[in-house]
Amino acid sequence: MNLLSPVTGVAGRLARPVGDLMTAARIVTDWRMPLLLAVSKGFITPVYRAAWLASATGTGVLAALAVRPCDLESLAERLGVPPESREDLQRLRAWLDMGVRLGEIDRREGAYRLRSIAARTFAHAGNDALAAALEEVLRFHVPVLLGAPRMAATGERFALADQDGLVIARSTRVVEPLVRAAIDRVLERDKPQRLLEIGCGSGSHVKYAAELNPRLSALAVDLQADVAETATKNMAEWGLADRVETRQGDLRTLDLEPQFDLVTLHNNIYYFPEHERTAALERARALLAPGGRLLLTTSCQGGSIGLDVLSLWFTYAEFGGPLPHEDELRAQLESAGFTGIEVHRPVPREQFRAFTAVNETA
Numbered sequence: 001m002n003l004l005s006p007v008t009g010v011a012g013r014l015a016r017p018v019g020d021l022m023t024a025a026r027i028v029t030d031w032r033m034p035l036l037l038a039v040s041k042g043f044i045t046p047v048y049r050a051a052w053l054a055s056a057t058g059t060g061v062l063a064a065l066a067v068r069p070c071d072l073e074s075l076a077e078r079l080g081v082p083p084e085s086r087e088d089l090q091r092l093r094a095w096l097d098m099g100v101r102l103g104e105i106d107r108r109e110g111a112y113r114l115r116s117i118a119a120r121t122f123a124h125a126g127n128d129a130l131a132a133a134l135e136e137v138l139r140f141h142v143p144v145l146l147g148a149p150r151m152a153a154t155g156e157r158f159a160l161a162d163q164d165g166l167v168i169a170r171s172t173r174v175v176e177p178l179v180r181a182a183i184d185r186v187l188e189r190d191k192p193q194r195l196l197e198i199g200c201g202s203g204s205h206v207k208y209a210a211e212l213n214p215r216l217s218a219l220a221v222d223l224q225a226d227v228a229e230t231a232t233k234n235m236a237e238w239g240l241a242d243r244v245e246t247r248q249g250d251l252r253t254l255d256l257e258p259q260f261d262l263v264t265l266h267n268n269i270y271y272f273p274e275h276e277r278t279a280a281l282e283r284a285r286a287l288l289a290p291g292g293r294l295l296l297t298t299s300c301q302g303g304s305i306g307l308d309v310l311s312l313w314f315t316y317a318e319f320g321g322p323l324p325h326e327d328e329l330r331a332q333l334e335s336a337g338f339t340g341i342e343v344h345r346p347v348p349r350e351q352f353r354a355f356t357a358v359n360e361t362a
């Protein structure tokens, strides 16, 4: 037995708190601590907030909370979480409580409710395009920023399936006022018009044109089957099913008579590689009746940082290419046989352009 052990034990117990204090002091005065806090506040927490908000919007949780406060069980039912699985319910609660921790929602008397301005904004149905744009940034822009060097080294490319066509169809509506301004300038209102829309997304631009001209009829196609299907549902909901036919289709293989007064391509010329754009435009021209017009809207190079990242994504896509330069696209329209090419900017200094061109030949 060690006779000194009671003494060394007391000394050890006294030394430990002093040692702990010194360790704590060393940690908090370490120059990396404020840096870590700054990174957490400036970069990490905003990413967590954005991701939580995008998920809560995309799953309809915020929209449900905008109607009334909801308890865990009713949110679980909405999200299809099996009510009999206590473990899944607890996992859902952990995610909801993270929303509380981030300050986006509150939990009082067993019910979750909206709290932050951001959550209230994204919950509003009129801001759906904004919410989808946030989801697009997190799900598609972040991966290209993270993965580009690896992809450049390995030759890996994004496929169309790496996008979510339904999210993109919603997020692209952020530029709807610009597209509408272009349609306003071009659409004939006082005679019947036959419109072909290529890459119709949600179908909202066709709806706008059909409302401007009650004698307009349209065929709206989209390459992605689920997008075309949603556009079909939207047309039925908007009461336009008798005037607008929607279907899955690819501009490059559409087999139709040259019967259209107007062919539109909104926000999708970058879904074609640069070297294929002239051929795609030739296809569009071949579907126009003599004297028919093309309206092509697109953001061009040199816009916001978000557009630059979009352009980067398409630079890494196996099927597309970067946003166009105005001069390049004008030259491609000329090579495709169009005449009377005009370029309009709905908002001066914005990089969004509306190109109009005529198919003179039969």
Ligand SMILES: C[S@@+](CC[C@H](N)C(=O)[O-])C[C@H]1O[C@@H](n2cnc3c(N)ncnc32)[C@H](O)[C@@H]1O
Binding pocket: 165, 168, 169, 172, 173, 179, 198, 199, 200, 201, 202, 205, 221, 222, 223, 224, 227, 249, 250, 251, 252, 265, 266, 267, 268, 271, 272
């Ligand atoms: C960014 S979204 C724009 C949707 C809609 N035009 C808008 O402005 O809201 C581009 C759409 O074009 C479609 N698209 C791309 N290439 C196409 C092609 N070759 N033929 C038909 N649609 C195409 C895509 O499937 C996608 O839904």
